[in-house]
Amino acid sequence: MDPYVNIAPFYDLEHSNFVDDIDFYLRHIHADPILEVGVGTGRVMVPLLQAGFEVWGVDTSAAMLAVARERVANFDQAHLIHGAVDDLPPGASFGTILLPLNLLWHLRDLQQQRRFLATTRDLLAPGATLLVDLSNPLTLADRGARGELRERLSHLSPDADVHGWSSCWDDEAEERLYLSLVFDEARDDGSLRRVSSKLELRYLYKGEVELLLWLTGFRVCSLYGSYDLQPFSSHSPNILVIAKVDDGLTR
Known part of the structure; x- marks a missing residue:
């Protein structure tokens, strides 16, 4: 099931002002x-297009x-x-591949993360x-979160007021975050709506990132x-990496 199916309309309310990346x-x-x-709502894609690049998402x-x-x-x-x-057109090749804002965390374990990076390598020109x-x-x-409630968003507008919260459990032994998201929307016509979603994220430390890239043929x-x-x-x-394919290495 798509974990963003209910919360997609609220995603940009939380992230639209984030431009540091x-x-x-x-x-x-x-x-x-x-x-x-992981192009999402196109938050990153639009400024890349405005800069004149051809962008696939x-x-x-x-x-x-x-x-x-x-x-x-x-x-x-x-x-x-x-x-x-894997659903890209056969023979697709790219001058740059961007894995934005914790995209790798959405892959369930190290094996999936490694397979994904190997596939990504083969798409690079x-x-x-x-x-x-x-x-x-x-x-x-x-x-270290243990289910505490944290406010993520408070957006007031003439049409609707939206408030968002999250509750997270950090499983440090397995390096996983179990994240619950809730958004409440109160519209000016008096209607109320609550939507929620749950995400499981497998985070990575710096050494793991470097090792995964090395194992999949990157420098x-x-x-x-x-x-x-x-x-x-x-x-x-942050952990921000610029890497290239290293054709001279064997694993």
């Missing part, structure tokens, strides 16, 4: 076509893609596919770049701890 991506994208895996959520299709309808160089990377954007588990807001060119290119430390908010 966009400049980082644009700084490190030097070739298209670009493949954004793939996502398993039909609900999120419905929002994205509306946002990119006027761009001829936009291509959206419902499915996984010679000399192409892989960009990986992850949160640092050591500084997560939900690190890490740069690794940063923030969007303003600070070196990684245990206190960094």
Whole structure:
């Protein structure tokens, strides 16, 4: 079941003002076509299109893609596919592949993450770049969470008031977050609506990311701890990797 089917209309209310990653991506994208895996509602795709790039977006959520299709309808160089990377056209090849905002966490275990990265490698053109954007588990807001309720969103407008909460359980032994999301919408006509969803996320530490990339034939060119290119430390908010295919290595 699509975990975003109920919450897709509220996703951009929480994330639309988050633009810190966009400049980082644009700084490190030097070739298209670009493949954004987990394109979601098109939040990242639109500024890439506005910069003149050809962008392909793939996502398993039909609900999120419905929002994205509306946002990119006027761009001829936009291509959206419902499915996984295996559903791309035969022979597809990309100058840049972008794995944004914890995309890798949505894969259930290390085996799936490794298979996915191996498939991704085969989609890169010679000399192409892989960009990986992850949160640092050591500084997560939900690190060590035990089901506490946390407010995520309060959006007031003439048409509706929307409030969002989350409750998370951090299984540190298995490196998994069990996240419950709830959004309440009160419309100006007096109607009320509550929607909810649950996500299971398998987070990764820096060493695991580097090992997975090495095992799947990538060479890490740069690794940063923030969007303003600070070196990684245990206190960094992010794990940001720029990698290329390393054809000279055997595993």
